[in-house]
Amino acid sequence: MESDRGGRFAALLRGEKPARPVVFPMVVANHAARLEGFSISEAVTQEDTLARVLYSAYRFYGYDLVMVFSDTMVEAEAMGAQVIIPDDDDPFLLDPPRVSRLEPANPDKDGRMPVVLGATRRLKALLDDEAPVLTSLKGPFSLSSFLHGIEKFLEDLLTDPGRAHEFLRIATDNQLAYAEAIVKAGGIPFIGDPVASGSLISPEMFREFARPYLEQLVSAVHECGARVGLHICGETKALLADMVATRADFLSIDEMDMALARQKVGENTVLMGNVSTRLMLEGTADKVAAAAKECLERGGPNLILSTSCDVPTDAPKENVQALVAAARQWGTV
Amino acid sequence: MxxxxxxxxxxxxxxxxxxxxxxxxxxxxxxxxxxxxxxxxxxxxxxxxxxxxxxxxxxxxxxxxxxxxxxxxxxxxxxxxxxxKAASYKPQATKGKVILGVVQGDIHDIGKNIVKVMVQAAGFEVIDLGRNVPLPEFVKAAQNGAAVLGISSLMTTTMPRMGKVVEALDKAGLRPGVKVIVGGAPVTAQFARNIGADGFAPDAHAAVLEIERLTGRGEGLGTRD
Known part of the structure; x- marks a missing residue:
């Protein structure tokens, strides 16, 4: 067992080049639950199960980080959105909250935020400094869209920007408290902002409605003395410079040419990514290994070798193993 | 003139x-x-x-x-x-019936909604099954004389379910009568071929062209009948 995982991650974020690449295929609750024989609903509603499946998956695959991520709807649900939790599938948003006045939730009490925080605490206790624990939270833009309804929120960007900013402020307040609670629980906040995607909005909209609130969140985490990561789904070519400007400590990017991403963010930005999740699901272990190698060649050395988004529930374990092995073998053959 | x-x-x-x-x-x-x-x-x-x-x-x-x-x-x-609603409105014969739906477990339906508008605008009748659609509902809907079934998924986790829909349609003996077109951010032409779909479109505009191609109703817009 390697014992310098945490050290290598910290070194990477300090700007040093670790001897071997840090590797973390984004295994989260769904894949880990399936791997360990639990249903997804058990993993996303019980803090002990969530911690247990993530820990077991970490031991089984032997990657360098752990990510506490149950599903995208945790905060929206805690703020009053109606979320369906199927027996063995990812929770999904049914309706935005039906309240006249939205208020930030209490991270220690509302919805399943305590589940996520509890699992973070447990994993931190189990792993201590052996491996860093990332804990996922949503970017204010995505959370606002879940709270208002995605289409209505996107329309507001053009027709009622004032109302959009109102949602964003409330969502940001919620996330500031949640991020602080994550840091206190021993987690490294990892912001996912799937709706603030270049596939949906223009770079100008990102600059007006997403970036300022991300900046606020990032600097609040920095003030707590912690690091923070940022992931945006889908198309991000035109957003990379703005993602750098949020001052997040590492940027996780979805499918795109890693060499182009590296060129756009410069040598000093730590990137995380980006072996295709499609390939993880449908490809062979050989193809995953080749893609991982290409990723390291094009995006390294300031790179956390990872997947383009979360590892699909039913991705074959051989593919996840191949990605981890590619990092271990890097530079030796 | x-x-x-x-x-x-x-x-x-x-x-x-x-x-x-x-x-x-x-x-x-x-x-x-x-x-x-x-x-x-x-x-x-x-x-x-x-x-x-x-x-x-x-x-x-x-x-x-x-x-x-x-x-x-x-x-x-x-x-x-x-x-x-005008008294003088005589609906044109539609170019055919198109069923649209997002597979079960997937609630991202913006793309599907945009495709719906564009396909309707192009003169097709659209039956919208919505999002998070269970497999049997696709099959049931396809039994009612649809020309094209459009399925989408925005998540890699739910993508395999599109293949299951195609299989179920095959089993029910509904193909090749009903053409299947797939789309959604993570979907590629290769994936569409692998699951045996008839067509693939990377965006809403392409979806219209692809549906017109599959139905042989590609006379395009703006032309008088």
Whole structure:
């Protein structure tokens, strides 16, 4: 067992080049639950199960980080959105909250935020400094869209920007408290902002409605003395410079040419990514290994070798193993 | 001839009011169409639908984004509501029935909603099954004389379910009568081939062209019957 995982991650974020690449295929609750024989609903509603499946998956695959991520709807649900939790599938948003006045939730009490925080605490206790624990939270833009309804929120960007900013402020307040609670629980906040995607909005909209609130969140985490990561789904070519400007400590990017991403963010930005999740699901272990190698060649050395988004529930374990092995073998053959 | 030009102007104004996302203006122009005794059907195809088609092209070229497309479709419907209620409105024979739905477990339906607007605008009848659609509902819907079934998924986790839908349609003996087209951000042409789909489209504009190709109804918009 390697014992310098945490050290290598910290070194990477300090700007040093670790001897071997840090590797973390984004295994989260769904894949880990399936791997360990639990249903997804058990993993996303019980803090002990969530911690247990993530820990077991970490031991089984032997990657360098752990990510506490149950599903995208945790905060929206805690703020009053109606979320369906199927027996063995990812929770999904049914309706935005039906309240006249939205208020930030209490991270220690509302919805399943305590589940996520509890699992973070447990994993931190189990792993201590052996491996860093990332804990996922949503970017204010995505959370606002879940709270208002995605289409209505996107329309507001053009027709009622004032109302959009109102949602964003409330969502940001919620996330500031949640991020602080994550840091206190021993987690490294990892912001996912799937709706603030270049596939949906223009770079100008990102600059007006997403970036300022991300900046606020990032600097609040920095003030707590912690690091923070940022992931945006889908198309991000035109957003990379703005993602750098949020001052997040590492940027996780979805499918795109890693060499182009590296060129756009410069040598000093730590990137995380980006072996295709499609390939993880449908490809062979050989193809995953080749893609991982290409990723390291094009995006390294300031790179956390990872997947383009979360590892699909039913991705074959051989593919996840191949990605981890590619990092271990890097530079030796 | 001059009258023809005037029609064209009004229809062109309608198209422009759609692309500039102005529902009130679209409504006003639609009423003007009826006042002038012009054909509501022509105003739909040469005005509203033409505007939506341009919007689709702009979206594909990244000249506009989802918020603009959503507002343009609202503007289009503002005109559609007025024109379709007119006494003189005789619905054209549709180009065929298209079923759309997002697979179970997936609640991302913006893309599907945009495809729906564009496909309707192109003259097809659309049955919208919504999002998070269980497999048997696709099969049931396909039994009612649909020409095309459009399935989408925005998540790699739910993508395999599109293949299951194709299998179930095969088993029910509904193919090749019903053509299957797939789409969604993570979907590729290769994936579409692998699961045995008939067509694939990376965006809403391409979806219309692909559905027209599969149904052999590709005469395009703006042409008079």
């Amino acid at each position: 001059i009258e023809g030009m005037a029609d064209k102007d009004l229809f062109e104004q309608l198209a422009e009011a759609v692309t500039t996302m102005k529902p009130e203006l679209v409504a006003e122009l639609a009423r003007k169409v009826l006042e002038q005794g012009l054909s509501p059907q022509d105003a739909m195809t040469q005005g509203l639908a033409a505007g939506m088609r341009r919007m689709g092209e702009k979206f594909a070229a990244k000249e506009c984004f989802v918020p603009e497309v959503l507002l343009a479709s609202k503007a289009m419907y503002a005109g559609f509501d007025i024109l379709s």
